[in-house]
Amino acid sequence: MNDLLILNSPHKNFEGIKKIDEFGVEYWEARELMPLLEYTDWRNFKGVILKAQEACRGSKQIVKNHFVDISKMIKIASGTLKEAIRSIPDFKLSRYACYLIAQNGDSSKIPIAAAQTYFAIQTRRQEIFQQLDEGEQRLFLRGKVKTHNKELNATAYSVGVKNFGKFNNAGYLGLYGMNKSSVQQKKRIGKDDVLDRAGSTELAANLFRITQTDEKLKREKVKGEGKAVFTHLIVGEKVRESIKDIGGTMPEDLPTEPNIKKLEQVKRKQLNV
DSSP: OHHHHHHHHHHHHHHHHOEEOTTSOEEEEHHHHHHHTTOOOHHHHHHHHHHHHHHHHHTTOOHHHHEEEEEEEEEEEOTTSOEEEEEEEEEEEOHHHHHHHHHTSOTTSHHHHHHHHHHHHHHHHHHHHHHSOHHHHHHHHHHHHHHHHHHHHHHHHHTTOOOHHHHHHHHHHHHHSSOHHHHHHHHTOTTSOGGGGOOHHHHHHHHHHHHHHHHHHHHTTOOSHHHHHHHHHHHHHHHHHHHHHTTOOOGGGSOOOSOHHHHHHHHHHHTTO
C-alpha cells in the first residue's frame, strides 16, 4: 500500500507544477521539478539536465526547443538581515525534456521511476495529438476548455463571484477587446457559443486565459466579485498582449469553424455511440 502511494503521489505533483504558456503549450520549470525527483543540490541536478540535453541531440531534436534557459529572481537575506534579490538559473522544460531528465536521473530513486512512467505517457499523448487533424485537435482542446472553465467557475464562486455573466465577459473583453456578444456579431455566428466556433489556435488562447486566471485567483487569494472580475480582465489583456508581441492574429480576427457540436455528432456516428 505504501509503495502504491509513493508511486501515485508524484503524478499529482507533476500535474500541480505544470504550467501552460500563451500558446497553450504545457511546460515545467526545472527548479520546481528538482525536489520531486529527490534532488536537493542544483549542481547535481544540472548534471542530469546536461545528460538529458545530450540525449536530446542524439535523437536529432533541437535542444533549445525543449530546454529553454530562463532565470528567476529570488529573495535572500543579506548580512544585515535585509532582503536582497538575485537571479538564479532555471530551465523551461517540455514534456520530452522532462522525460529525458527522468531517463538520465538516479534510477535508485523511487520518484525517478514514477517520473519515467508519467512523462513517457505524457510524451506519447503529445505525439498522438500532433498527428490529429484540425477537427480532432478542436475536439480535444474544446474538451480541455470546458473542463478548466468549470474549475475556474468553481474557484470564482469560492472567492465571491455571483454574477458569472459579468465575470466571464471580463475574460472575453480582455482577450478579444470586446464582450462576448460583440465577438459573436463580429464573427457573424449568431447565438452560437464563441468557443464552439473557434479553431484550435483560438481555443488554445482561451485555454491559457482560463487556466492562468484560475491560478492567479488562487495564488493571490483574491476575495470579492469586483476583484475577481478585474483579475479575469487583466489576465485576458496579458494574453492578448502576448499574441500581439509575437505578431499573431488577434482572436477576434481568426476565422470561424463549423459548430463543434456537428463535429461531435459525426464522431459519435463513426464510433456508433
